[in-house]
Amino acid sequence: MRGSFSTITKMFSAGAVTAGLLMSVPARAADDTIKVGILHSLSGTMAISETTLKDAMLMLIEEQNAKGGLLGKKLEAVVVDPASNWPLFAEKARELISKDKVAAVFGCWTSVSRKSVLPVFSELDNILFYPVQYEGEESERNVFYTGAAPNQQAIPAVDYLMSEDGGSVKRWVLEGTDYVYPRTTNKILEAYLKAKGVAAEDIMVNYTPFGFSDWQTEVAAIKKFGSAGKKTAVVSTVNGDANVPFYKELGNQGIKAEDIPVMAFSVGEEELAGLDTAPLVGHLAAWNYFQSIDTPENAKFIADWHKFIKSDKRTTNDPMEAHYVGFNMWVKAVEKAGTIEPDKVIDAVIGVSVPNLTGGYSTMMPNHHITKPVLIGEIQADGQFETVSQTPGPVMGDEWSDYLADSKDLISDWRAPLSCGNFNVATGKCGGKGTN
Amino acid sequence: MILTRAIGLTLLLLLGMLSPSNAAEADLRAIIAKFATASNFSATEAVVRELAATGDTAVERPLGALAEGDLYVRKADSLVFIGKAAGGSVELLDPLSGEKSGDAAKSEITKIKVNNTLRRAIRDALGTLTLGAKDPAARIAAADTMFRTPDATNIEPLDAAVASETVASVKALLEQARAASVLVSDRSESDKLAAVALIGGRGDRNALSLLTAVEANSEGAVKDAATAAIANINSTLALWDAGQNIWYGISLGSVLLLAAIGLAITFGVMGVINMAHGEMVMLGAYTTFVVQEVIRTSFPGLFDWSLVIALPLAFSVAAFVGLLIERGVIRFLYGRPLETLLATWGVSLILQQAVRTIFGPTNQEVGNPSWMSGSFYIGQLAVTWNRLWILVFALGVFAVLLYVMKRTPWGLQMRAVTANRRMAASMGIRTPWVDALTFALGSGIAGIAGVALSQIDNVSPNLGRGYIIDSFMVVVFGGVGNLWGTLVGAFSLGIVNKFLEPYAGAVLGKIVVLVLIILFIQKRPRGLFALKGRSVEA
Numbered sequence: 001m002r003g004s005f006s007t008i009t010k011m012f013s014a015g016a017v018t019a020g021l022l023m024s025v026p027a028r029a030a031d032d033t034i035k036v037g038i039l040h041s042l043s044g045t046m047a048i049s050e051t052t053l054k055d056a057m058l059m060l061i062e063e064q065n066a067k068g069g070l071l072g073k074k075l076e077a078v079v080v081d082p083a084s085n086w087p088l089f090a091e092k093a094r095e096l097i098s099k100d101k102v103a104a105v106f107g108c109w110t111s112v113s114r115k116s117v118l119p120v121f122s123e124l125d126n127i128l129f130y131p132v133q134y135e136g137e138e139s140e141r142n143v144f145y146t147g148a149a150p151n152q153q154a155i156p157a158v159d160y161l162m163s164e165d166g167g168s169v170k171r172w173v174l175e176g177t178d179y180v181y182p183r184t185t186n187k188i189l190e191a192y193l194k195a196k197g198v199a200a201e202d203i204m205v206n207y208t209p210f211g212f213s214d215w216q217t218e219v220a221a222i223k224k225f226g227s228a229g230k231k232t233a234v235v236s237t238v239n240g241d242a243n244v245p246f247y248k249e250l251g252n253q254g255i256k257a258e259d260i261p262v263m264a265f266s267v268g269e270e271e272l273a274g275l276d277t278a279p280l281v282g283h284l285a286a287w288n289y290f291q292s293i294d295t296p297e298n299a300k301f302i303a304d305w306h307k308f309i310k311s312d313k314r315t316t317n318d319p320m321e322a323h324y325v326g327f328n329m330w331v332k333a334v335e336k337a338g339t340i341e342p343d344k345v346i347d348a349v350i351g352v353s354v355p356n357l358t359g360g361y362s363t364m365m366p367n368h369h370i371t372k373p374v375l376i377g378e379i380q381a382d383g384q385f386e387t388v389s390q391t392p393g394p395v396m397g398d399e400w401s402d403y404l405a406d407s408k409d410l411i412s413d414w415r416a417p418l419s420c421g422n423f424n425v426a427t428g429k430c431g432g433k434g435t436n
Numbered sequence: 437m438i439l440t441r442a443i444g445l446t447l448l449l450l451l452g453m454l455s456p457s458n459a460a461e462a463d464l465r466a467i468i469a470k471f472a473t474a475s476n477f478s479a480t481e482a483v484v485r486e487l488a489a490t491g492d493t494a495v496e497r498p499l500g501a502l503a504e505g506d507l508y509v510r511k512a513d514s515l516v517f518i519g520k521a522a523g524g525s526v527e528l529l530d531p532l533s534g535e536k537s538g539d540a541a542k543s544e545i546t547k548i549k550v551n552n553t554l555r556r557a558i559r560d561a562l563g564t565l566t567l568g569a570k571d572p573a574a575r576i577a578a579a580d581t582m583f584r585t586p587d588a589t590n591i592e593p594l595d596a597a598v599a600s601e602t603v604a605s606v607k608a609l610l611e612q613a614r615a616a617s618v619l620v621s622d623r624s625e626s627d628k629l630a631a632v633a634l635i636g637g638r639g640d641r642n643a644l645s646l647l648t649a650v651e652a653n654s655e656g657a658v659k660d661a662a663t664a665a666i667a668n669i670n671s672t673l674a675l676w677d678a679g680q681n682i683w684y685g686i687s688l689g690s691v692l693l694l695a696a697i698g699l700a701i702t703f704g705v706m707g708v709i710n711m712a713h714g715e716m717v718m719l720g721a722y723t724t725f726v727v728q729e730v731i732r733t734s735f736p737g738l739f740d741w742s743l744v745i746a747l748p749l750a751f752s753v754a755a756f757v758g759l760l761i762e763r764g765v766i767r768f769l770y771g772r773p774l775e776t777l778l779a780t781w782g783v784s785l786i787l788q789q790a791v792r793t794i795f796g797p798t799n800q801e802v803g804n805p806s807w808m809s810g811s812f813y814i815g816q817l818a819v820t821w822n823r824l825w826i827l828v829f830a831l832g833v834f835a836v837l838l839y840v841m842k843r844t845p846w847g848l849q850m851r852a853v854t855a856n857r858r859m860a861a862s863m864g865i866r867t868p869w870v871d872a873l874t875f876a877l878g879s880g881i882a883g884i885a886g887v888a889l890s891q892i893d894n895v896s897p898n899l900g901r902g903y904i905i906d907s908f909m910v911v912v913f914g915g916v917g918n919l920w921g922t923l924v925g926a927f928s929l930g931i932v933n934k935f936l937e938p939y940a941g942a943v944l945g946k947i948v949v950l951v952l953i954i955l956f957i958q959k960r961p962r963g964l965f966a967l968k969g970r971s972v973e974a
Contacts, residue, residue, distance in 0.1 A: 043785075048797050048897075051792075051796075051797040051798075164553070165478075165551065165553060167556075178943045209946060211898070211902045213893045214688050216820075217681075217937045217938055220680060221938065223641065226645075227648075228644075229649030241799075245893050251809075252809065253820060257552050270798060275799075282552045378552070386505075
């Protein structure tokens with residue numbers, strides 16, 4: 001034993017102070033403000049994606065305050081860091097609602113973090129706006145889903161690949177990270193493809209762990225599967241960090257988009273920022289927003305973002321647009337209800353319609369999902385997407401998939417008198433069972 | 437300005453029409469002008485086909501530019517140009533001659549959109565056109581494209597190309613491309629049987645893909661011959677698959693070795709449970725990023741050397757941080773593994789958050805130098821250059837480290853302190869400094885591993901997290917305190933993992949490997965190669 005205990009304690013407290021300084025400290029409460037909770041991981045594995053959303057929310061709140069606030073009061077952001085730790089999400093949500101008394105919370109990224117906070121929101125009766133594309137099979141009274149449901153992303157993407165423009169794909173590789181979103185999405189897609197007459201031997205499903213980095217075997221397997229004389233495509237629900245090594249391996253093994261295109265549901269501008277995209281030109285992604293969309297609203301949003309984040313290299317992405325839409329919907333609903341009381345706001349949000357960044361309007365439907373256009377984009381050499389296909393109008397989010405046996409009879413309608421998130425039309429009772 | 441340019445262009449066009457030799461060029465220009473009015477992908481594709489049908493090699497330039505997404509329409513006069521981005525504006529080049537014909541702001545021009553189907557159509561069109569190219573590589577590419585997209589109309593140009601081809605290897609490829617086209621034509625059965633035999637001899641995945649399609653679409657003797665050829669190719673490929681698994685395993689092993697080799701020093705030799713090891717790897721990767729940023733902005737010519745330049749810097753940065761950690765935290769905690777574990781875990785969090793604050797939470801782009809991109813084939817085995825270099829690099833680092841440990845006075849002192857600290861101290865070795873420098877060495881090695889790993893993985897604050905468990909697994913499995921054990925451990929784990937993966941899947945494969953290691957440690961608690969040392973006695 002060569003060190004003294006007090007020295008170590010000193011070191012640790014110094015470390016703790018440094019760590020404390022690094023995190024944003026919520027400001028003191030004041031009565032003339034309306035508080036808005038921001039529940040995004042600022043450390044840990046998910047920080048890479050979620051920190052951007054925290055910044056986007058701060059920007060939106062700042063802009064709203066510049067416009068004069070809400071109901072004559074200033075908005076005040078309360079930022080907490082659930083540190084990519086799922087149980088901590090629930091704790092922090094409780095803290096936001098009970099201690100900070102926020103009017104609404106904007107947050108979560110992974111489905112598991114959303115599932116973890118659900119009981120807190122229904123118990124304490126508050127509102128969560130969830131901005132990320134997800135697997136569906138859920139509709140909660142206290143949650144508004146501003147990201148895409150499977151029918152607003154996965155199904156139109158597969159339709160595009162089947163079309164002549166998309167290359168009339170006949171053989172499918174469903175490649176995903178091993179967790180709830182890819183597994184449910186692939187289950188829906190498999191059922192959908194089979195309903196479209198694709199044979200079971202023409203579908204290959206494969207899963208890899210989170211943060212997987214050695215893709216040699218998987219890419220070789222895709223190559224092998226693709227050499228059966230039929231046009232092949234990969235539908236990728238690979239999440240987050242694992243994408244960069246995946247695309248690098250595709251590029252190095254010479255899989256070109258013209259031969260085997262990869263359609264991704266979790267790869268946006270942000271993910272491509274860490275990559276040399278020249279070998280990836282032509283690979284696809286399906287989203288409801290691209291930074292390259294040419295509308296005046298989007299040009300303003302991007303300019304504001306670059307000004308706020310003080311860097312014109314930072315990209316915008318789909319979940320940011322979802323927060324933009326969700327935040328404006330909440331503002332409009334609060335104005336409509338004349339109060340921030342969650343119960344009244346929950347009823348007021350339904351039917352609210354706000355402009356989105358792609359030149360149209362998004363409306364909150366009674367199932368707490370929104371309408372949005374579906375865009376298919378091809379990766380360009382500058383790391384942006386170019387839209388190659390777009391649905392003619394906005395698509396309504398379908399929470400309970402029509403392609404899964406467990407959920408095809410379920411609907412959700414949170415308006416009175418039905419007020420039910422899982423109404424079974426076959427039995428006429430509220431309380432059906434989803435696949436989750 | 438636009439007016440003078442327009443007049444100039446008209447004059448040029450008039451001149452072109454006057455001289456009869458340029459009549460074809462005027463035709464081409466007329467077709468190219470149609471790009472401006474093509475409103476969707478299929479209309480653009482029709483123009484591409486029309487251009488290709490002229491058979492004029494001059495269309496290579498505009499078609500190539502279109503495939504790259506460099507073809508633009510000027511809004512003012514609907515003329516088509518090749519655009520090259522130059523700063524804020526775009527330099528406009530004539531689509532046929534490639535000569536500069538002006539500049540335009542991005543808002544004055546519209547890009548002609550391309551998608552995959554269109555790119556494929558262009559590739560096919562260019563394939564036929566480049567058959568007679570002077571460069572053998574272009575002819576090989578043409579033969580390859582035509583092999584993959586067989587068409588009965590290709591037979592005649594291919595016949596001509598085969599007849600005039602002088603390079604034997606290119607000739608063989610052209611003959612295979614011809615055979616592929618014969619199979620989709622209405623030639624006689626004997627021609628087709630010969631074609632199947634020729635393609636079957638090629639033995640690769642493209643041949644397999646083609647023959648599978650033939651098998652499905654033909655009857656009688658041709659079908660039987662295709663079935664037999666497919667069976668033959670499949671049995672050869674099965675052998676290559678096994679070879680491929682071994683190569684993938686070795687390559688995964690080299691990554692594991694790189695990640696673990698620094699830990700083999702800090703944990704293996706010194707017995708420090710260093711949870712911040714992964715963060716040293718991350719610091720090395722970020723050093724590479726900074727070096728590349730400086731090179732990109734100040735010395736673009738040096739980009740291919742960026743990794744070589746980053747190596748000593750990454751070593752110094754990580755070694756320096758390692759030294760600070762040892763002097764600042766770890767030296768107070770020797771002999772108390774639990775506290776060391778917690779303290780280094782805390783250090784790892786601080787380092788991660790510091791990097792996140794400085795560089796931002798998003799991935800940083802670290803480019804591959806040209807000599808680390810792409811792949812080459814040994815038979816049917818695709819070997820990617822970056823993996824091959826990482827293997828060479830990992831073995832190099834291992835050899836250097838082994839030399840330092842076994843052949844230098846410093847290595848001797850290090851081993852002496854490990855074997856018996858008090859005796860070493862009595863002999864006059866300054867054990868605290870040996871500890872500090874050993875820890876710095878281990879950290880520095882982790883730093884240079886980061887340089888290599890930045891080539892295949894994300895450069896983000898979380899980079900180190902993915903490697904820490906694997907690194908400990910390798911060191912424990914190989915035998916704590918033995919460098920050779922780390923080497924053997926890394927490669928055997930890599931190969932076992934890659935053999936399991938195709939059958940069990942990546943998730944289950946990893947679990948199985950973990951269970952196997954647990955069972956192995958039960959049987960041999962000190963790993964593959966046990967060594968006597970401080971860590972074992974503690």
